Amino acid sequence: MFSEIVSDHQRINVNEWLARGFKRDKQTDLYAGYVHPNSLEMLEKLxxxxxxxxxxxxxxxxxxxxxxxCGLETLGATVFDTRRGKGCCSDYSKSWLFYANYLGLTAREVSLFNHTTVEYWDRQSGRWQWLDPYNRAEMVDAQGQAMSLLSVRNADFGSGVSIKLLPLADAKFDPDQYAGYSRTQMGTMLWRRGTNFLEVEAWDRRLQAWGLPKKVRQLVTLVSGVQPGWLMLTTHADHFYYKLLRSLLWLVGVVWASLNVLLFVCMWQCQKNGMRNP
Structure with a gap:
């Protein structure tokens, strides 16, 4: 909803757009407080x-x-429970990005139409590389080199791009049985413009104290600018419809907020008048 929406025809440099205003946590040493002591020992050996x-x-x-x-409640729960097998693609991507930040990798979240994944900057190859922490897979070119998701999207059909399981002992995902990596799913892609987990978590705790449900808390942090928005890249055909949908959602949000403010003022005024005329 709160995204910059661009189409293929605009020919933007996605990496430059994402670099502008990308939000990161500055004190990643504080991440250690969210990690189990046994995990800290393991991380030191990586x-x-x-x-x-x-x-x-x-x-x-x-x-x-x-x-x-799916949708673990807090940052601590996400980091802890994914190690126990709990969570969906967005939880595993968030957990992976958390550890990547802590260990000094430059990384970001990227989503297809219905699946959340990650990309990281590989300093040795000098390019972005995509991987799927949930399915434990990556995309490679004809030479077997890992690719970014944007490179996969822009690649010609028949260019030798393929899905490859990560070289891990328990990577058992069958890419032939999963439609989430199809060209259709890649028509619209979203990059989240930040990994400022500690800042978002601090706000989330304050809102939790008010008893607000998770979806409402997410909306508040997104509208306030604490939760980073997205850069959406879509096809020229879908560009107009997504921008129209965003405008309609903004309009609905403004009307909803205005009605709630009006209701609050009316209730306050009625209460005030009631106190004057017992």
């Missing part, structure tokens, strides 16, 4: 000389999903 090796090792650390729960 390879630091190769970004790719580190990225794959993080996938191994967060564990394998069973898909039994």
């Amino acid at each position: 390879p630091k000389d190769s970004d790719r090796a580190l990225a794959l090792a993080i996938v191994d650390v967060i564990g394998h999903a069973d898909g039994s729960v």
Whole structure:
């Protein structure tokens, strides 16, 4: 809803657009407070000389999903429960990004039409590389080199792009049985413009104290600008409809907020008049 929406015909540089105003946590040393002590010991042993090796090792650390729960409540729950197999694609991507931030990788969330994944900047190859922490898979070109999701989207049919399981012991996902990586799903892609987990978590705790449900808390942090928005890249045909939908959602939100303010004022005024005329 609160996205910058661009189409293929605008020919923008996605990486430059994302770099502008990308939100990150500055005190990543505080991440240690969310990690189990045993996990901290494991993290210290991970390879630091190769970004790719580190990225794959993080996938191994967060564990394998069973898909039994989706949308874990807090940052702490996400980091802890994904190691126990709980959570869906968005939870596993968030957990992976959390560890990536903590260990110094430059990374970001990228979503297809109905699936959340991640990308990281590989300093050794000098390019973005995509991987799916939930399904434990990546996309490679004809030479077997890992690709970014945008590169996959822009690649010609028959160019040798393929889905490859990550070289991990329990990577059992069958890419031939999953439609989430199809060209149709890649028509619209969303990059989240930040990984400022600590800032969002601090706000979320304050809102929790008010008894607000998770969806409402997410909306509040998004509208306030604490929760980073998205950059949406879509086809020229869908561009107009997404912009129209965003405008309609904004209009509905403004009307809803105005009605609630009006209702509050009316209730306050009635209460005030009642106190004057017992």
